[in-house]
Amino acid sequence: MSTPLTPGAARKSLGQHFLFDPSVLKRVANAGGDVAGKTVIEVGPGPGGLTRALLDSGVGKLIAIELDDRFAEGLSLWPETRAQNEIEARLTVHHGDALEANIPDLIAQAGGASPAMIVANLPYNVGTPMLVEWLKAADWRGTMVLMFQKEVALRICATPDDDHYGRLAVLSQAVTRPRLAITLPPGAFRPPPKVDSAVVVLEPLPPEQRFNDLASLEKITAAAFGQRRKMLRAALKSLPGAVEALEASGIDPTRRAETLTQAEFRTLATAWRNAQ
Ligand code: SAM
Secondary structure, eight states, X not given: OOOSSOGGGOOXXXXXXXXXXXXXXXXXXXXXXXXXXXXXEEEOOTTSHHHHXXXXXXXXXXXXXXXXXXXXXXXXXXXXXXSOTTHHHHEEEEESOTTTXXXXXXXXXXXXXXXXXXXXXXXXXXXXXXXXXXXXOTTTEEEEEEEEEHHHHHHHHOOTTSTTOSHHHHHHHHHEEEEEEEEEOGGGEESOOSSOEEEEEEEEOOGGGOOOOHHHHHHHHHHHHHTTTSBHHHHGGGSTXXXXXXXXXXXXXXXBGGGOOHHHHHHHHHHHHHTO
């Protein structure tokens, strides 16, 4: 594959750390299971290493969303420059901010199917808000295979009483089952980031196991973990109605947020919402 830019041209402000090793790219592309025939959204294709690995793995429709015009233009030329013009039918490049893109519209325009997978080596500066946005999108979003800083990956997969347990674990595990699939050292990327990275695979929970009121859960977890070393009855004072919801839930108010299970957070968020 030709690389349109040298690593030195990477834009730090856009979180650009690129992967070029074909064996690593193949593992990332397939970390969430067989992608053949599937509709996949790739956020931040950059020079296109993961894009190529996904196409080579047989993705049916690949919708690549890239904010950097240099890469968006380069990738748009692929169908003409590549011998296999069948790629033209499978790859759509959208130039824009993934946080503002109307992904269901992009899927429809590309003739893709929902739920679509999301596979991405995310820009670290906006990876967490992107994940939270996609967690809320139950209608079009399928399995997610996402590369984060390892620290963030651990926070997504953490369980109660783990140092990494917090808002991100509770929100992620309300609608998906996350697992840490691949860990990569800084040297796997060009230019190398300062920290280790990890791929998390987030499988959607079956509909009957999901807790879909993420808006209430976001409010409750922000208050509860905002002062995580405090007892819940003190930490929840910052959210009107939350202390009353705690009493109604029958959860010991002297406990700390980091000890509450997923089920207890769901109970608390439901009690808070019902009292609004
Ligand atoms: N996928 C490539 C790879 O693995 O080598 C590049 C990954 S790099 C970590 C992140 C990519 O996301 C960059 O190409 C960057 O330009 C792009 N990006 C950053 N912010 C974005 C946004 N808000 N929407 C879409 N793409 C974005």
